[in-house]
Amino acid sequence: MISAFFIYNQKGEVLISRLYRQDLKRSIADIFRIQVISNTDVRSPIITLGSTSFFHVRHENLYIVALTKWNANAALIFEFCYRVINVGRSYFGKFDEEAVKANFVLIYELLDEVLDFGYPQNSEADTLKMYITTESVKSERAVMEDSAKITIQATGATSWRRSDVKYRKNEAFIDVIESVNLLLSAQGNVLRADVAGQIMMRAYLSGTPECKFGLNDKVLLEKDPSNRRKTSNTVEIDDCQFHQCVKLGKFDSDRTISFIPPDGEFELMRYRTSDNINLPFKVHPVVIEIGKSKIEYRILVKANFSSKLYANNVVLNIPTPLNTAGVTCTASSGKAKYVPAENSIVWKIPRFQGQSEFTLTGEANLTAMTHKKAWSRPPISMDFQVLMFTSSGLLVRFLKVFEKNNYQSVKWVRYMTKAGNYQIRF
């Protein structure tokens, strides 16, 4: 349970303060400012002073802070803080100091609704938007008629969906977005490689549709012996999580994903896999320190996917030491330049055809330093997007929609792989 909730700006000014319990006074807000915001050495997101615990999350230029005097559920409090941020983003586009100041009345309304006596209540942005609105001028009649329906929905078993949704054309879009995380050792060994996938859905379906969703999930497909031969390319999913609309009990018993989707865009599931990962890019860095004044770079990047595909916005961040005076470098494709503020060479390749490879050669000149400390050689990090490619090999097999009106619906699927934490040590 949360005793109080504050939002501060970076200077430590209170933008929002809401007390839910009497065990705290507003003056407690100053304690947080002194102990955390003006303290340069904060080493934990949870701080207990006396018997009051402060949980904080930083977002944009804000501190989102929840306080409790109880042995509260710490994971819940942080998840809740992030939920507040998400609701805020959904309402205002961006959740920063400006947005909070401009909408403080609405934020108070929201806080009153999502947290009662310190216990989180309904925090689904879509549902909240039905009865906490930005334009307060609404005809009284409409409010009264609606509110009975809204309240039933806000507390109901499918609190995420209105029952009276209607579309002329029933469509559903599925986006499979994979983030590849890679940690490659200096010797070129894969220390860890995994894929964090996200399946986003935009459902424009009328009524109360029951959906069934199928992936080339190894566990599911191998359960059925008749399938075993023809489906060789399956994916072993380590773990997955679902939007609250998915019937978890059903998934647990027979691994089918069935749900009644919310209207519009939502994240249907997240998954994680570490088996058989197809790394889209291989990087071979050769970085040699020549004496104390020079470093030579030779970086080779190779695209490992089909030549029919291409990657967009490929960026490599190649670190240079702090005492770099200047860098000369040439790249066989794209643009490379030294960015002193980031202590790195930034190499941008806007379009990267599959199976092709490019190199960067360069030299960093170092200034002499009196106190020589070995350079820590932070890893090269990489960013990219590859369309119509999944690192894990995951495919959507089907999406079936059942509705009592039996309408036809059109489904679209897109795949994308992007860089998560793609780091190469050298």
Place this chain on the structure above:
Amino acid sequence: MADFIKQNAGRFFANNKKGENAELLADLNSEYRDRRKDAVKRVIANMTVGKDVSSLFPQVVKNMQTEDLEMKKLVYLYLMNYAKSNPDLVILAVNTFVKDTDHVNPLIRALAIRTMGCIRVDKILDHICEPLRKCLQDDNPYVRKTAAIGVAKLWDLDQERALENGFVTILQELVSDSNPMVVANAVTALAEMQESSVSKDIFVVNVAIMNKMLAALNECTEWGQIAILTSLADYKPMDAKEAENVCERVVPRLQHANGSVVLSAVRVIMIFLRYIRSEDFIKGLIKKMSPPLVTLLASAPEVQYVSLRNINLILQKRPDILQNDVRVFFCKYNDPPYVKREKLEIMIKLCNDKNIDQILSELKEYASEVDVDFVRKAVRAIGRCAIMIDEASERCVNVLLDLINTKVNYVVQEAIIVIKDIFRKYPKRYEAIIPTLCQNLDSLDEPEAKGSLIWIIGEYAERIENADELIENFLETFLEENSQVQLQLLTATVKLFMKKPDQSQEIVHRVLETATSEIDNPDTRDRAYIYWRLLSTNPEAARAVVLSEKPPISVETRTISPALMDELINNISTLASVYHKPPKAFMGNRAFSADAVKKAAAADARDEEQIIGDAVLDASGAPAPKNAMADLLDLDFGSSEPAYTSPPVSSSKPANNSGPNYSADLFDMSTDMSGSSGNVFGGMGGMGGMGGMGGMGGMGGMQQQQTQHQQQAPTPARNDPFGDLGGLGGFGQPQQQQPTKPTQSSAENDLLGLF
């Protein structure tokens, strides 16, 4: 758009001219609705920044009677904040509240009952009961779920009244409500009331209630699921079968997108595992828990932190979990420091002879990072691996040597401290590296590193050709050294003398003379006296004391006592599980008086000792706040609570809340505390040796001095209460960073050796 926002924001926040309240007053009384609303908004903005707008109370409340929902909410918000300062005027609002609870619009009914509960003024109490009863039986689930929490609010103010009016019974009935959210809120309210009730019979989870909760579990919101899972954890299953059933119902929650739901489900499963007998079933559950725990590491860093602390706990309880997943705990370059620290801890816990190479190369990588604190921990971790896994010790030593060759000052110092432990664990195995260590003599400036190297020199004096020169070198600054280093030097010199008497007679004489005549610190002085007299009366006894065999050291990866562990498992996902401390250690004043806390603290002394040991290991003491500050703070803002007595954190454990600087001292204190139980390495042996000496050498006075000294020990600012005793026992190591657990027999060996 951006311009508009700026203007808008400025309008409410930046307007702080003099006499603003007067202006607001006029606006609040305005005949125009827009103007009044605007004024109320400004009042709220002022309230937010901490200005006192309580004088406007009557005018604001006047605006409560309106059909404009937004306006109503604003006035309510104001009321909740200022009702306490104007208790007499609150009565003005009561009528509107009561009327609103009859409103056709369920949102307004709920709003009224929600707000009424938050106004904590006695006058309201007289009027809240009827509306609350109505709302609890409202047709609309939204109103009912709000009223359910309302009962908890009333209970918090006046338990008697809640009981008399039968609200508790109504609430208990709501657990069977058809709407899942109402069930969840009823459970939430009842659980809180149960905790603060005297009779403890408000909410006892039995089979019937459990089944109702399980039924609602699938349908309610994520937060409701957490409430239900939390209460479910309190249920005591009748047999293994039932426990298995509950686990099966809870397991699907592990797939929830909300990390706190996952952790709450993990808690239920971990608790119910205690009742399950079937090994296969247990294995199956553990297997199902692993992937979701790993997935938690992909969440926001703060949630990761909580998860990692819990994984740490779960690993100690069920070491077979996550055995093959050590890679996922490898730190990312840009993880926040608190996440890296926890990952490191877990990596060491998962370390075994199969993955040690991977882990070592990771640790070596970390040792070249920028964050000094983290680098030190990585180096220490290498040492722990060496001590834990015999076969890998050589590889660890090689990595450490590589690190020493980097010549990065703090890395070198840390590596030397760690190597000292490896020397203790594997005596005589790695002597060949001593020359390398000695090359770095000049770069040492931290007492602990210096002390470690001196200890190594003393211990291996016979193998180091120029040991006397090295010691001599250190002795030049003897008087300026930290007492820890002085003690080490003293012991090392005596060892040197024992091993190479002809080279060092002069040195030892000079050191003892200096120490006894010029040093004020009683620890150093007294140790010098003891050595001196030992040497002059009975060199053989001195040899037995100074060169006695040292008890082995080991790394305890499980640092939490079983009793505390059970309590922490019951609290998975809560603050207690993050701190690895029982809840009463940091939230004492809610349920405990200072006395009770003290008693509890005494009972937990053993546990705490271990926690402190642990805290030293993670050294940063990150979860622990600054203690003195906490004291003052609590006094300051706690003043509004008459029941409050004294800050429990400080009274129960002065040691625990330290920053890194203090941790070493604390460890000493904690070991000192438990010295009587014979658990401190060397403590017993040293004392025994002393007693024996007193009798043998006829130096009764010494013994007395020693006892006296022990009483003083905690007082001198920064001495080392067991270090000198330990020195007597022959291992003059002021600090051992691992909580060491020698066996009783080794202490006895020491004694035997004497006679």
